[in-house]
Amino acid sequence: MRFRFCGDLDCPDWVLAEISTLAKISSVKMKLLCAQVLKDLLGEGIDYDKVVKLTADAKFDSGDIKASVAVLSFIFSSAAKHDVDSESLSSELQQLGLPKEHTTGLCKSYEDKHTALQDKLRQTSLRLGNLEAVSWRVDYTLSSSVLMEVNEPVIQLKLQAKGAESGSMETTVVSVSSDKFRVLLAELKQAQAMMNALQ
Amino acid sequence: MLLVLSEEHKEHLSFLPKVDVAVVAEFGRIALEFLRRGTSRKIYEGAARKLCVPVEMVQHGVEGLMFLMTESSKHMISEVDFLDSVLVLGFGEELNQILLQLYLQHHSQIRSVLTLLSSNMPAYHNVEWRLDVQLASRSIRHQAIPMLTLRLLLTRGRDGSTDHSRVLQTDPSTLLHLISTLEAALAAMKTSHTRRILRNIK
Secondary structure, three states: OOEHHHOOEOOOHHHHHHHHHHOOOOHHHHHHHHHHHHHHHOOOOOOHHHHHHHHHOOOOOHHHHHHHHHHHHHHHHHHHHOOOOHHHHHHHHHHOOOOHHHHHHHHHHHHHHHHHHHHHHHHOOOOOOOEEEEEEEEEEEOOOOOOOOOOEEEEEEEEEEEOOOOOOEEEEEEEEEHHHHHHHHHHHHHHHHHHHHHO | OOOOOOHHHHHHHOOHHHOOHHHHHHHHHHHHHHHHHOOOHHHHHHHHHHHOOOHHHHHHHHHHHHHHHHHHHHHOOOHHHHHHHHHOOOOOHHHHHHHHHHHHHHHHHHHHHHHHHHOOOEEEEEEEEEEEEEOOOOOOOOOOEEEEEEEEEEEEOOOOOEEEEEEEEEOHHHHHHHHHHHHHHHHHOOOHHHHHHHHHHO
C-alpha cells in the first residue's frame, strides 16, 4: 500500500503498530497531544509533564508515551515534507485504522500549523557555511617600511560564518585594496541581480 | 574454560586472605568503582594507612581483583569454572564465595563497560541532504547543473557522543551508481549463502 504522507512508499511497520496505541486515548486528549507535539516540532519545546498527564487516563507506560509522541512527530513532519493536504492525510490515516474523531482532530491541528511547520522545516534544511555577520572598516595607509608615501585606502572585512564541516563559528578577516574591492563588489552585484530575477 | 592466572597475578592476590573478610568486600567494591570511573591514588593511600601495609600491596591487591573480574567477565565463565580457577589461589571457602558473589553480581555491568572500549570505527548516525541547481558562476552564466549535497553524521565509539560530520557533493549519475551499489549490498543479505551463515550464528 502506498501512502502519500509517507512519500508514496509503504507505511513503516512501527507507525502501523503505534496508531493502535493512539486509538486508546480519547479524541479530546489526542488533540491536546497533537498541540504539544506540534509545539516541539516548531522548536518551542515539549512539556513532558503535560503529555504524561494527558496519557495517564489510558494508563500509558513510558514506552507508550514515547511511542505516541514519536508516531505523531513522524506523521506531522512527513506530511509537511511531502506537502500533503489535510483531506488526503485524513483519508490515509483512516485507512491505517485511526478512528474518525482522532483523525479529524489531528488533521485540524495539521491544517492550522501546516505553513508554520513547512517554514520551520525550510529553515532547518541543510545549509553549509551560513554567513552570520559582516563588518568592515576603511583605512588609509599613509606610509610603510618599504615606501615613504603610500596614500592608499584599504578595506578590512570581517566575515563570520559557520564552518562547512564543523558547524562552529569561524571568523575570516581579509584586507582588500580598493581596485580589488571594486571588482568584488561588481561581481557580487551581478550575482545579486541574478538572485533577484529568480525571486 | 578455566582461567590461568600468572604467577605475578597470584602473588598480588595473595594479599587478600591476610585481611578481614569485610575488607575484601570493600576492595571488591573499590575495584568495580575503578573499572567504571578510573583509579584514584588517594583511596589506595587511605586504605594502606588504615591497614598499616605498604601502598603498593593495596594497589596490587585491588588491581589483581580488577583483572580477575575483567578476565572472568570477558570469557563469560560459569560459576563452577570461576570457583575452580580461584581454587588454585588457595584461599579459604568464605573468600572464594565472596569473589564468586562479586563476579555474579557485576559481570553483566563489566561486560557492558568492556563493549564501550571495543569499536573505534565511525558509524553512521544520520544523513541530511539538499538538491541544488547551479545556475551561474563568475566565469559562465546560464548553466543548469544539478548537484546533491550530503552531510553524513557519524559517531565514534558505542556511546555515540562524539559526532563527526562529513560533507559530500555528488552529481545525479554518481548518485544513481551509489544507490545501485548499496542496493546490491542489501541484496547480498538475502542470498542463500548469507542466510545459511545467519541461521548458524543464532
